[in-house]
Amino acid sequence: MPENQRTKLLIARKVPAAVAQRAVAEFHAFVTDADMDAWSVVDFCKQHAVPAVLVGKKSGLQAEHIAALPDCVKIIANASAGVDHLDVAAARERGIVVTNAPDALTECTADLSMLLVLAACRRASEYERIMRGGWGKSFGMTDMLGTRVNGKTLGIVGFGRIGRAVARRALGFGMRVIYTDINRAAPSVENGATWYASFEEMLPHCEVLTLHVPGGGAPLMTKKEFGRLPKGAVFINAARGGLVDEDALYDALTSGHLFGAGLDVYRNEPNVDKRFASLDNVFLTPHMASATVETRDQMGFTALDNVAAVLDGRPALNRV
Template identity: 85%
Template sequence: MLENHRTRLLIARKVPTAVANRAETEFHAFVTESDMDSWSVVDFCKKHEVPAILIGKKSGLQAEHIAALPSTVKIIANASAGFDHMDVAAARERGIVVTNAPDALTECTADFSMLLVLAACRRASEYERIMRNGWGKSFGMTEMLGTRVNGKTLGIVGFGRIGRAVAKRAQGFGMRVIYTDISRAPASLENGATFYASLDEMLPHCQVLTLHVPGGGVPLMTKKEFQRLPKGAVFVNAARGGLVDEDALYEALTSGHLFSAGLDVYRNEPNVDQRFAELDNVFLTPHMASATMETRDQMGFTALDNVAAVLDGRAALNPVSS
């Protein structure tokens, strides 16, 4: 039974058992059995006056929800790197700390990005379907050929934690790494990668392109950007679906301008544009870059670490400033 005077945290999304157990022990948390929606979160906070909330995409809090929260709420914690499902500025205006978990999913997301690169280059989805359909036909020297990864130039858009982790993995496969970001990284972090001051300048040099920047309202990759990639390039996105004009991507894939794509994120999740599912040269996954037991536990623990810090009167470990 919920004890109002002891409950210090509402966990509004389903979390791994280890995270739920720690939250219940440390914060006497109320842990939902299924993801709550935004207004249910607001109603719970009003009724039980909890000082902390751990939310997810379904329970994302926009300005109208934040305005309705009681003054007891001190922190809104996100167990993910992204925070595009909430209005950070509105929370800050009310003096509510917003946190995320930027480090917890770096390594697994980088691993998964390389999986997408390899799968897209080596026609993994086609080979797998052939085997599931019983194979039955040997392939000759000129049939079903992919494109090699070793020796290719990988362009990285966004050279933050994940971008740099992808660069290290790509270099292990013998790829040349180039990147673009708002500003050049310190030389100590480049590890041999070459900086380009703009996306337009970098694109013609990218035999493989991967995105590692936050999502936004305006697509980063439109018809113009895809056309600037060299013919036969491979496109990978494990960042945010909103970064891509999907009509332009579909055209680039069906026209033969792109060799293939590896996609983990989409503009209208979870209702992916079915045109991509019909293309042989696309490797598709359902937004699973961070989906390992170890990473999902760490994401939750990072959120709880931030809650503990704020409720103890200390600075948040991973505050979101914008």
């Protein structure tokens, strides 16, 4: 087969049609119709000598897989922001570039985070169930009361792209924004938010708390941290399920210490702890922060842009 017609890219996860079409046109890509596992990726790379792979969670390459890849592989492209399903250090040791798509998810993740804030504060899950059940009775002035969003203090853990995008949206709802991060952000992007150098010091001031930091390591939110939140606070997580001790969260929700929670991510996805589904004061979504047509297309296009750069001998646009 002529070099310009050779398969240069394996897409090992299902991607939107627009992404698949571009991949085939530009790279003569092989596009899977079902998510491949990691060893299947290794076998394909060996058989077809492809220089680039686009992987997902199921095809996440760990050290043993990366060690088995043929030398032809130059780039492992990831179409999401998180790379906790990849052993980046092992890839780096082999001289393989790993890329992600950090900007593509920002706006829609921030949108969904604000959806979780509003839904948890205003008891959206309960209201929706009432309506689907046929309503059937009037509610009085003291019934089914939520908690007001306007005027609340929103604490943001992690003031990167997504954290700052959430802050902008929160200002539109009249919230006061405080945040904690390793370093204080430049005044030009703080937009009036108040920085706390200490996570523990910030917690007692958070009427709503939302997480926007990478996963990995020990849980950030344990019984101690939930206990430092003021009584009646609302907890939001659209970052990573591993950031939360779910037993501690369940206890905080059932004890009445937390008013409610909005969750898009969980420790054992997709097998969520069923206790949360039984709670009226939790609004649940199935890890869907990036699930819009526009964002999923952009995630795939960003991965392809990185593949094109590396195969052309240029620096990757989003090297991890």
